Amino acid sequence: MAEKDITLTVNGTDHELRVESRKLLVHAIREDLDLTGTHIGCDTGNCGACTVYKDGEAVKSCLLFAVQADGSEITTVEGMEDQPEAGMGNSDLHPIQEGFHEMHGLQCGYCTPGMIMAGKALLEENDDPTEHEIRENISGNLCRCTGYQNIVKSIEYAADVLNDREPPESPVEHEGASMETAPDGGVETDGGCTGPDLTREYPGGDQE
Amino acid sequence: MKAAQFEHHEPTTVEEAVSLIESLDEPTILAGGQSLVPMMRFRLARPETVVDLNGIDELDYLQEADGYLKLGALARHADVEESSLIDRQYGSFADTAPLVADPQIRNRGTVVGSIAQSDPKGDWGTVLLAHEGEVVAHGPGGERTIPADEFFLLPYDNTLAEDELITEVRVPTSGDDEGSAYHKLKRKVGDYAMAGSAARVVLDGGRITDATVALTAVDITNVSVPDAADHLEGERPSGDLFKQAGELAAEHANPESDEHGSAEYKRNMVRVLTQRALADATERASNDGPAARYGTDQMAVGD
Numbered sequence: 001m002a003e004k005d006i007t008l009t010v011n012g013t014d015h016e017l018r019v020e021s022r023k024l025l026v027h028a029i030r031e032d033l034d035l036t037g038t039h040i041g042c043d044t045g046n047c048g049a050c051t052v053y054k055d056g057e058a059v060k061s062c063l064l065f066a067v068q069a070d071g072s073e074i075t076t077v078e079g080m081e082d083q084p085e086a087g088m089g090n091s092d093l094h095p096i097q098e099g100f101h102e103m104h105g106l107q108c109g110y111c112t113p114g115m116i117m118a119g120k121a122l123l124e125e126n127d128d129p130t131e132h133e134i135r136e137n138i139s140g141n142l143c144r145c146t147g148y149q150n151i152v153k154s155i156e157y158a159a160d161v162l163n164d165r166e167p168p169e170s171p172v173e174h175e176g177a178s179m180e181t182a183p184d185g186g187v188e189t190d191g192g193c194t195g196p197d198l199t200r201e202y203p204g205g206d207q208e
Numbered sequence: 209m210k211a212a213q214f215e216h217h218e219p220t221t222v223e224e225a226v227s228l229i230e231s232l233d234e235p236t237i238l239a240g241g242q243s244l245v246p247m248m249r250f251r252l253a254r255p256e257t258v259v260d261l262n263g264i265d266e267l268d269y270l271q272e273a274d275g276y277l278k279l280g281a282l283a284r285h286a287d288v289e290e291s292s293l294i295d296r297q298y299g300s301f302a303d304t305a306p307l308v309a310d311p312q313i314r315n316r317g318t319v320v321g322s323i324a325q326s327d328p329k330g331d332w333g334t335v336l337l338a339h340e341g342e343v344v345a346h347g348p349g350g351e352r353t354i355p356a357d358e359f360f361l362l363p364y365d366n367t368l369a370e371d372e373l374i375t376e377v378r379v380p381t382s383g384d385d386e387g388s389a390y391h392k393l394k395r396k397v398g399d400y401a402m403a404g405s406a407a408r409v410v411l412d413g414g415r416i417t418d419a420t421v422a423l424t425a426v427d428i429t430n431v432s433v434p435d436a437a438d439h440l441e442g443e444r445p446s447g448d449l450f451k452q453a454g455e456l457a458a459e460h461a462n463p464e465s466d467e468h469g470s471a472e473y474k475r476n477m478v479r480v481l482t483q484r485a486l487a488d489a490t491e492r493a494s495n496d497g498p499a500a501r502y503g504t505d506q507m508a509v510g511d
């Protein structure tokens with residue numbers, strides 16, 4: 001077997017790994033380092049879900065063998081909260097993460113780690129991009145849920161935080177909004193539509 | 209799928225790389241890897257040994273020297289995109305770089321790798337042809353240069369020998385009276401070209417003294433269009449002249465119908481793209497300044 005010893009600095013921690021030459025960087029990150037925030041979406045290099053920040057630029061970690069990243073410094077989505085910018089907004093999160101949270105930048109969330117890392121690469125180069133620049137810079141990242149509108153707004157939100165501007169108010173209702181259980185077990189919201197009560201007990205749910 | 213097992217070699221000099229390539233059994237050369245890595249994962253490529261160029265610092269350059277614009281084997285698409293030299297003097301390179309794939313791929317993928325891949329849908333081969341450039345190859349016998357118009361043979365095939373390595377591509381330096389442009393039609397952002405056209409013109413006293421036109425994705429390789437060049441040379445630039453050159457390019461093109469469009473449609477687009485590229489190249493030849501200021505901004509979006 002063709003194996004090599006490599007060192008990866010991931011989110012500030014040095015890791016010494018023995019990997020097969022054929023192992024992709026994304027597999028080393030997910031399987032050897034157990035950092036499963038970096039996703040594999042398409043297996044072809046198209047979708048960008050595996051984007052990580054390597055030595056100062058965004059790369060698709062499924063288009064790089066782990067041996068090629070020997071000695072490099074990598075940031076994954078798990079490391080975002082430890083970045084110097086984290087906590088600049090209204091939470092301990094990185095402003096980009098907070099932007100996705102506040103601006104409803106995700107639905108299923110599969111593309112989100114890649115979007116966040118592509119967003120980081122952009123904001124490191126230019127902390128106040130135009131909408132067009134944001135769209136160009138996430139053009140290597142596919143999202144099948146949001147239609148991209150709120151992803152763009154999420155990165156704009158982060159740019160607002162980084163530039164000391166008041167970011168827009170979140171369109172998303174957060175905890176604290178009053179919710180009461182409706183007679184049918186659903187939840188009546190302010191808009192009058194009902195959803196399931198996720199905390200209710202179901203008959204037969206406690207199996208021994 | 210995982211790639212098949214391979215031995216990974218990391219030379220740090222060109223000399224070491226050349227001797228590795230000579231001694232190993234059918235090695236594959238890895239530079240940016242943005243096409244090769246997926247090919248290996250799908251096992252369309254199953255090399256037993258890979259010679260990785262990324263540790264050879266002497267191949268990482270983009271500069272003007274000895275009358276050429278030279279791009280080393282490790283010059284990435286993003287390096288071209290960010291270069292102020294390119295922006296000022298090489299409009300076709302400035303047009304092409306941001307139209308290649310997406311930002312992450314441009315950070316890794318290389319211009320030389322794209323030319324070595326010799327995909328007829330690749331953009332850089334067309335730019336190289338339009339600038340009448342050369343491929344610099346190193347092998348056991350030393351260095352040789354291959355003119356662009358003798359380089360491409362078939363899809364994914366070229367005249368590089370098995371034991372040779374491309375260390376550089378280069379094009380003659382562009383003077384102030386030269387302008388160039390590349391226009392690309394693609395289905396969506398980041399896609400390969402459905403059709404593309406590069407044009408280069410040199411103006412002297414209001415006349416075109418030298419011109420080239422080359423095309424992407426409409427033949428079995430990137431091709432140049434000598435008929436169009438001949439038609440342009442010695443003439444005064446005009447809309448009618450570019451229309452005729454566009455028609456000659458369309459006649460020269462040999463596209464195939466596929467899921468993206470009919471051959472007839474692509475041929476018509478070759479005509480239109482060539483006219484536009486010629487107009488942009490002429491505008492840039494007559495003006496000094498960044499490529500984006502003169503000619504068409506193909507990255508612009510409407511509401």
